[in-house]
Amino acid sequence: MNTQESGFFTEENSADVVIARNAGTEDARLKEVMEVLTRHLHAAVKEIEPTQEEWFKAIMFLTDTGHMCNEWRQEYILLSDVLGVSMLVDAINNRKPSGASESTVLGPFHVDGAPELPLGSNICLDQKGEPMLVRGRILDTDGNPIAGAKIDVWQANDEGFYDVQQKGIQPDFNLRGVFRSDAEGGYWFRGVKPKFYPIPDDGPVGKLLGALGRHPYRPAHLHYIISADGFETLTTHIFDPDDPYIASDAVFGVKESLMAEFVPVDDPARIDAAGFDGPFLEVAHDFVLARP
Amino acid sequence: MNTQESGFFTEENSADVVIARNAGTEDARLKEVMEVLTRHLHAAVKEIEPTQEEWFKAIMFLTDTGHMCNEWRQEYILLSDVLGVSMLVDAINNRKPSGASESTVLGPFHVDGAPELPLGSNICLDQKGEPMLVRGRILDTDGNPIAGAKIDVWQANDEGFYDVQQKGIQPDFNLRGVFRSDAEGGYWFRGVKPKFYPIPDDGPVGKLLGALGRHPYRPAHLHYIISADGFETLTTHIFDPDDPYIASDAVFGVKESLMAEFVPVDDPARIDAAGFDGPFLEVAHDFVLARP
Numbered sequence: 074m075n076t077q078e079s080g081f082f083t084e085e086n087s088a089d090v091v092i093a094r095n096a097g098t099e100d101a102r103l104k105e106v107m108e109v110l111t112r113h114l115h116a117a118v119k120e121i122e123p124t125q126e127e128w129f130k131a132i133m134f135l136t137d138t139g140h141m142c143n144e145w146r147q148e149y150i151l152l153s154d155v156l157g158v159s160m161l162v163d164a165i166n167n168r169k170p171s172g173a174s175e176s177t178v179l180g181p182f183h184v185d186g187a188p189e190l191p192l193g194s195n196i197c198l199d200q201k202g203e204p205m206l207v208r209g210r211i212l213d214t215d216g217n218p219i220a221g222a223k224i225d226v227w228q229a230n231d232e233g234f235y236d237v238q239q240k241g242i243q244p245d246f247n248l249r250g251v252f253r254s255d256a257e258g259g260y261w262f263r264g265v266k267p268k269f270y271p272i273p274d275d276g277p278v279g280k281l282l283g284a285l286g287r288h289p290y291r292p293a294h295l296h297y298i299i300s301a302d303g304f305e306t307l308t309t310h311i312f313d314p315d316d317p318y319i320a321s322d323a324v325f326g327v328k329e330s331l332m333a334e335f336v337p338v339d340d341p342a343r344i345d346a347a348g349f350d351g352p353f354l355e356v357a358h359d360f361v362l363a364r365p
Numbered sequence: 366m367n368t369q370e371s372g373f374f375t376e377e378n379s380a381d382v383v384i385a386r387n388a389g390t391e392d393a394r395l396k397e398v399m400e401v402l403t404r405h406l407h408a409a410v411k412e413i414e415p416t417q418e419e420w421f422k423a424i425m426f427l428t429d430t431g432h433m434c435n436e437w438r439q440e441y442i443l444l445s446d447v448l449g450v451s452m453l454v455d456a457i458n459n460r461k462p463s464g465a466s467e468s469t470v471l472g473p474f475h476v477d478g479a480p481e482l483p484l485g486s487n488i489c490l491d492q493k494g495e496p497m498l499v500r501g502r503i504l505d506t507d508g509n510p511i512a513g514a515k516i517d518v519w520q521a522n523d524e525g526f527y528d529v530q531q532k533g534i535q536p537d538f539n540l541r542g543v544f545r546s547d548a549e550g551g552y553w554f555r556g557v558k559p560k561f562y563p564i565p566d567d568g569p570v571g572k573l574l575g576a577l578g579r580h581p582y583r584p585a586h587l588h589y590i591i592s593a594d595g596f597e598t599l600t601t602h603i604f605d606p607d608d609p610y611i612a613s614d615a616v617f618g619v620k621e622s623l624m625a626e627f628v629p630v631d632d633p634a635r636i637d638a639a640g641f642d643g644p645f646l647e648v649a650h651d652f653v654l655a656r657p
Contacts, residue, residue, distance in 0.1 A: 139431005286389025
């Protein structure tokens with residue numbers, strides 16, 4: 074009996090027969106992955122007991138989701154996002170020691186090659202929106218400052234759009250910048266308060282969200298990738314706790330520890346010190362990097 | 366708290382948070398299906414612990430499988446087939462009372478409107494292949510004959526191709542026909558011995574089969590859809606037990622009860638009675654229809 078012979082298929086033994094058929098898989102990891110997937114897939118089908126029409130609807134949903142994907146649009150990543158799978162994979166790959174800052178999803182809007190800027194620079198190039206000063210420190214898990222950490226930040230504008238979504242409307246590299254922490258681990262830069270925005274919802278995944286009674290919005294946030302020699306790179310956001318969608322992020326990216334208050338400041342001395350010409354919002358948030 | 370608020374996501378509570386987020390789903394069946402899928406999907410991801418690279422490989426596999434689908438090719442059905450899901454859905458939807466013939470998958474090559482032919486007709490229109498007489502009876506589960514049952518048959522030729530795959534090479538409706546059982550429930554027709562054939566394996570599913578050390582072949586078979594008033598319609602195949610791929614059908618369609626011997630006949634009287642001019646194969650198989 075060769076490895077492809079595995080007994081005839083019945084409703085009862087279905088997963089075992091399929092797994093046995095894959096016994097000749099050379100790649101041990103692929104074999105393991107397919108065994109787990111086959112077991113859960115067959116268990117789910119047995120629980121659901123789909124009709125032929127339901128099964129075909131699922132086939133067509135998967136087909137349509139594939140057809141929606143092109144060079145600019147990745148509908149399968151959106152599906153992974155709204156099912157919580159992207160955040161689960163992020164969590165599994167970024168388990169942090171106690172005290173280290175938590176990660177969240179990278180998202181599709183990071184751009185390589187954003188300009189490296191002096192601390193305090195204003196990354197809002199078109200003066201649109203509510204001025205904001207963001208500041209904090211980069212620390213290790215013992216509370217010691219990390220000098221020279223690279224802080225790559227990007228954010229949506231006051232209408233919820235990234236520069237790459239509004240070429241020709243926003244300046245290139247609007248609301249993006251790379252900073253280095255100072256000798257005390259400190260960082261600060263200026264921008265504008267970001268706004269919540271919807272994930273693209275004109276495809277099969279948007280239709281699914283609608284059928285599930287869900288909205289497509291992500292609460293307002295700032296993106297960070299923070300890296301330093303000898304530490305694990307941290308990819309995360311900070312969130313506005315007062316955002317209307319803070320408790321219902323369409324992609325499940327919010328964590329309690331990633332909240333940052335947006336505090337109004339109208340003291341003229343502080344306005345002057347921050348380099349603004351009127352009231353602004355101050356967002357203070359420290360990040361703690363883990364050693365590998 | 367509205368139905369979209371469901372606590373923040375952690376690795377531990379991930380499936381519960383996603384399921385709670387779907388609490389506003391109006392369609393009760395969709396809600397149930399999504400709950401089962403979410404639970405199994407998150408459990409599988411937690412068992413597998415994919416790296417980000419592995420997760421992205423899965424995203425790209427699903428994307429490529431979608432892109433392979435067009436008007437003529439349904440790669441997601443192929444994926445369902447080789448994972449045993451199509452047969453499992455078939456089994457769930459066609460549980461038969463004891464004694465009734467078992468079902469198997471319809472497959473993609475059925476054509477509506479095949480000609481209705483007198484019993485004994487030869488459905489092989491191009492005289493290519495090894496002549497075959499197929500005969501048997503259509504019965505109820507008490508062994509009584511069912512007269513006037515509609516028997517829709519189709520098969521691949523001696524090279525493993527259906528007419529629709531070889532337009533212009535095979536005559537239209539080659540190796541297809543619709544027959545009616547006689548007063549004793551009997552049916553018979555002539556054809557040629559079918560050959561094993563591969564499922565389309567030039568796409569992502571074929572590549573997966575290769576990585577799993579599996580071949581793409583289906584063992585030789587004849588297709589049937591048998592219907593009669595007052596009975597459940599039976600969609601099934603009969604198989605050649607001596608086929609090299611009988612124990613390793615790429616789509617898991619084979620069942621023990623669907624084997625039919627292909628018996629060589631060289632007795633001149635029987636050759637003459639069957640309407641052939643040389644030795645032929647005789648395939649005898651009865652079908653038992655279930656009442657709803």
